[in-house]
Amino acid sequence: xxxxxxxxxxxxxxxxxxxxxxxxxxxxxxxxxxxxxxxxxxxxxxxxxxxxxxxxxxxxxxxxxxxxxxxxxxxxxxxxxxxxxxxxxxxxxxxxxxxxxxxxxxxxxxxxxxxxxxxxxxxxxxxxxxxxxxxxxxxxxxxxxxxxxxxxxxxxxxx
Ligand SMILES: CC(C)(COP(=O)(O)OP(=O)(O)OC[C@H]1O[C@@H](n2cnc3c(N)ncnc32)[C@H](O)[C@@H]1OP(=O)(O)O)[C@@H](O)C(=O)NCCC(=O)NCCS
Numbered sequence: 001x002x003x004x005x006x007x008x009x010x011x012x013x014x015x016x017x018x019x020x021x022x023x024x025x026x027x028x029x030x031x032x033x034x035x036x037x038x039x040x041x042x043x044x045x046x047x048x049x050x051x052x053x054x055x056x057x058x059x060x061x062x063x064x065x066x067x068x069x070x071x072x073x074x075x076x077x078x079x080x081x082x083x084x085x086x087x088x089x090x091x092x093x094x095x096x097x098x099x100x101x102x103x104x105x106x107x108x109x110x111x112x113x114x115x116x117x118x119x120x121x122x123x124x125x126x127x128x129x130x131x132x133x134x135x136x137x138x139x140x141x142x143x144x145x146x147x148x149x150x151x152x153x154x155x156x157x158x159x
Contacts (some may be wrong), residue, residue: 015037015061016034018083019033019119022083024083040135049080050104051066053119062088064083067104067105073095076113077108078115079113082094094129095129101113112158117130135155136155
Protein backbone atom coordinates (compact mmCIF):
# COMPACT_ATOMS: atom_id res chain seq x y z
CA UNK A 1 0.00 0.00 0.00
CA UNK A 2 1.36 3.39 -0.98
CA UNK A 3 -0.03 6.88 -0.85
CA UNK A 4 1.00 10.33 -2.01
CA UNK A 5 0.99 13.27 0.39
CA UNK A 6 2.38 16.83 0.51
CA UNK A 7 5.87 17.04 1.99
CA UNK A 8 6.33 17.76 5.71
CA UNK A 9 9.23 19.34 7.62
CA UNK A 10 10.44 15.91 8.77
CA UNK A 11 10.88 14.77 5.15
CA UNK A 12 13.87 17.04 4.39
CA UNK A 13 16.61 14.49 4.95
CA UNK A 14 14.70 11.66 3.28
CA UNK A 15 14.14 13.79 0.17
CA UNK A 16 17.79 14.89 0.03
CA UNK A 17 18.98 11.28 0.40
CA UNK A 18 16.48 10.08 -2.18
CA UNK A 19 17.40 12.70 -4.81
CA UNK A 20 21.16 12.38 -4.20
CA UNK A 21 20.95 8.59 -4.02
CA UNK A 22 19.60 8.30 -7.58
CA UNK A 23 23.11 9.21 -8.78
CA UNK A 24 21.48 11.23 -11.57
CA UNK A 25 22.17 14.67 -10.12
CA UNK A 26 25.28 16.69 -9.37
CA UNK A 27 25.63 18.05 -5.83
CA UNK A 28 24.62 21.58 -6.87
CA UNK A 29 21.50 20.14 -8.54
CA UNK A 30 20.59 18.39 -5.30
CA UNK A 31 20.97 21.77 -3.57
CA UNK A 32 18.55 23.31 -6.09
CA UNK A 33 16.05 20.53 -5.35
CA UNK A 34 16.35 21.29 -1.64
CA UNK A 35 15.88 25.03 -2.22
CA UNK A 36 12.44 24.30 -3.64
CA UNK A 37 11.70 22.03 -0.66
CA UNK A 38 12.73 24.85 1.69
CA UNK A 39 10.55 27.42 -0.09
CA UNK A 40 7.56 25.10 0.04
CA UNK A 41 8.06 24.34 3.75
CA UNK A 42 8.79 27.85 4.96
CA UNK A 43 6.83 30.28 2.78
CA UNK A 44 3.24 29.79 3.79
CA UNK A 45 0.80 30.51 1.01
CA UNK A 46 3.35 30.29 -1.80
CA UNK A 47 1.84 28.86 -4.95
CA UNK A 48 4.93 28.34 -7.12
CA UNK A 49 6.12 24.92 -6.01
CA UNK A 50 4.06 21.88 -5.04
CA UNK A 51 6.26 19.08 -3.68
CA UNK A 52 4.80 15.66 -2.84
CA UNK A 53 6.19 12.36 -1.66
CA UNK A 54 4.98 8.83 -2.28
CA UNK A 55 5.25 6.77 0.89
CA UNK A 56 4.97 3.07 1.56
CA UNK A 57 2.59 1.65 4.18
CA UNK A 58 5.10 2.11 7.00
CA UNK A 59 5.71 5.76 6.04
CA UNK A 60 9.01 5.26 4.19
CA UNK A 61 9.50 8.01 1.58
CA UNK A 62 10.18 6.26 -1.75
CA UNK A 63 9.45 8.82 -4.49
CA UNK A 64 9.43 12.58 -4.79
CA UNK A 65 7.94 15.02 -7.30
CA UNK A 66 7.69 18.80 -7.45
CA UNK A 67 5.66 20.78 -9.96
CA UNK A 68 4.27 24.27 -10.35
CA UNK A 69 2.40 26.54 -12.71
CA UNK A 70 4.53 28.61 -15.04
CA UNK A 71 3.40 32.17 -14.21
CA UNK A 72 4.05 33.36 -17.78
CA UNK A 73 1.40 31.00 -19.15
CA UNK A 74 -2.34 30.60 -18.89
CA UNK A 75 -2.44 26.95 -17.83
CA UNK A 76 0.96 25.33 -18.33
CA UNK A 77 2.73 23.56 -15.48
CA UNK A 78 6.38 22.53 -15.17
CA UNK A 79 7.50 19.27 -13.59
CA UNK A 80 10.62 20.44 -11.76
CA UNK A 81 11.63 17.17 -10.13
CA UNK A 82 10.71 13.54 -10.18
CA UNK A 83 12.77 10.82 -8.55
CA UNK A 84 12.36 7.35 -7.12
CA UNK A 85 14.55 6.00 -4.31
CA UNK A 86 17.31 4.01 -6.00
CA UNK A 87 16.46 0.74 -4.28
CA UNK A 88 12.77 1.07 -5.24
CA UNK A 89 13.14 1.88 -8.95
CA UNK A 90 11.23 -0.25 -11.44
CA UNK A 91 8.29 -0.93 -9.12
CA UNK A 92 5.87 1.56 -10.65
CA UNK A 93 6.41 4.31 -8.07
CA UNK A 94 7.62 6.84 -10.66
CA UNK A 95 4.58 6.17 -12.81
CA UNK A 96 2.33 6.45 -9.75
CA UNK A 97 3.65 9.82 -8.58
CA UNK A 98 3.58 11.17 -12.16
CA UNK A 99 -0.10 10.11 -12.43
CA UNK A 100 -0.75 11.91 -9.17
CA UNK A 101 0.94 15.05 -10.53
CA UNK A 102 -1.18 14.89 -13.68
CA UNK A 103 -4.35 14.63 -11.59
CA UNK A 104 -3.27 17.58 -9.44
CA UNK A 105 -2.42 19.69 -12.48
CA UNK A 106 -5.83 18.85 -13.97
CA UNK A 107 -7.53 19.71 -10.69
CA UNK A 108 -5.73 23.06 -10.67
CA UNK A 109 -6.95 23.85 -14.17
CA UNK A 110 -3.72 22.93 -15.99
CA UNK A 111 -3.69 22.03 -19.66
CA UNK A 112 -0.10 21.06 -20.34
CA UNK A 113 2.78 19.59 -18.32
CA UNK A 114 6.31 20.43 -19.46
CA UNK A 115 9.31 18.30 -18.50
CA UNK A 116 12.86 19.38 -19.24
CA UNK A 117 15.70 16.91 -19.13
CA UNK A 118 19.24 16.32 -20.28
CA UNK A 119 20.31 14.28 -23.28
CA UNK A 120 23.28 12.89 -21.36
CA UNK A 121 23.56 9.12 -21.32
CA UNK A 122 23.29 9.00 -17.53
CA UNK A 123 19.76 10.33 -17.98
CA UNK A 124 18.82 7.50 -20.38
CA UNK A 125 16.53 5.87 -17.85
CA UNK A 126 14.37 8.89 -17.42
CA UNK A 127 14.02 9.35 -21.18
CA UNK A 128 12.64 5.80 -21.47
CA UNK A 129 10.44 6.52 -18.48
CA UNK A 130 8.95 9.63 -20.10
CA UNK A 131 8.35 7.82 -23.37
CA UNK A 132 6.65 4.91 -21.55
CA UNK A 133 4.44 7.26 -19.57
CA UNK A 134 3.01 8.99 -22.62
CA UNK A 135 5.17 12.11 -22.82
CA UNK A 136 6.12 13.46 -26.24
CA UNK A 137 9.52 14.88 -27.12
CA UNK A 138 8.69 18.38 -28.37
CA UNK A 139 12.07 20.08 -28.65
CA UNK A 140 15.79 19.56 -28.32
CA UNK A 141 18.12 22.48 -27.61
CA UNK A 142 21.66 21.55 -28.70
CA UNK A 143 24.52 22.13 -26.23
CA UNK A 144 22.17 23.74 -23.72
CA UNK A 145 23.63 22.26 -20.51
CA UNK A 146 27.14 21.82 -21.89
CA UNK A 147 28.91 20.96 -25.13
CA UNK A 148 27.19 17.81 -26.34
CA UNK A 149 24.61 17.90 -23.55
CA UNK A 150 21.29 18.96 -25.03
CA UNK A 151 18.11 20.00 -23.29
CA UNK A 152 15.16 17.74 -24.15
CA UNK A 153 11.69 19.15 -23.63
CA UNK A 154 8.84 16.68 -23.20
CA UNK A 155 5.15 17.55 -23.14
CA UNK A 156 2.22 15.78 -21.60
CA UNK A 157 -1.26 17.00 -22.50
CA UNK A 158 -3.47 17.13 -19.45
CA UNK A 159 -6.71 18.16 -21.14
C1 LIG B 1 12.95 8.23 -13.94
C2 LIG B 1 12.50 7.59 -12.64
C3 LIG B 1 11.74 8.64 -11.81
C4 LIG B 1 11.58 6.41 -12.95
O1 LIG B 1 11.04 5.92 -11.73
P1 LIG B 1 10.66 4.37 -11.49
O2 LIG B 1 9.89 4.33 -10.22
O3 LIG B 1 11.86 3.52 -11.59
O4 LIG B 1 9.72 4.10 -12.76
P2 LIG B 1 8.51 3.06 -12.84
O5 LIG B 1 8.88 1.79 -12.12
O6 LIG B 1 7.23 3.72 -12.44
O7 LIG B 1 8.49 2.76 -14.41
C5 LIG B 1 7.52 3.36 -15.28
C6 LIG B 1 7.80 2.87 -16.69
O8 LIG B 1 9.09 3.35 -17.12
C7 LIG B 1 9.88 2.25 -17.48
N1 LIG B 1 11.27 2.41 -17.03
C8 LIG B 1 11.69 2.94 -15.88
N2 LIG B 1 13.03 2.83 -15.79
C9 LIG B 1 13.43 2.17 -16.93
C10 LIG B 1 14.68 1.73 -17.43
N3 LIG B 1 15.81 1.91 -16.76
N4 LIG B 1 14.71 1.12 -18.63
C11 LIG B 1 13.57 0.90 -19.33
N5 LIG B 1 12.36 1.30 -18.90
C12 LIG B 1 12.29 1.92 -17.72
C13 LIG B 1 9.30 1.06 -16.75
O9 LIG B 1 9.59 -0.15 -17.42
C14 LIG B 1 7.83 1.36 -16.75
O10 LIG B 1 7.23 0.98 -17.95
P3 LIG B 1 6.18 -0.22 -17.97
O11 LIG B 1 5.15 0.12 -16.95
O12 LIG B 1 5.68 -0.19 -19.37
O13 LIG B 1 6.97 -1.43 -17.61
C15 LIG B 1 13.68 7.01 -11.84
O14 LIG B 1 14.43 6.17 -12.68
C16 LIG B 1 14.62 8.07 -11.26
O15 LIG B 1 14.39 8.54 -10.16
N6 LIG B 1 15.68 8.40 -12.00
C17 LIG B 1 16.68 9.32 -11.50
C18 LIG B 1 16.12 10.69 -11.32
C19 LIG B 1 15.75 11.36 -12.62
O16 LIG B 1 16.44 11.21 -13.60
N7 LIG B 1 14.63 12.13 -12.58
C20 LIG B 1 14.16 12.87 -13.72
C21 LIG B 1 14.82 14.25 -13.81
S1 LIG B 1 13.93 15.47 -12.86
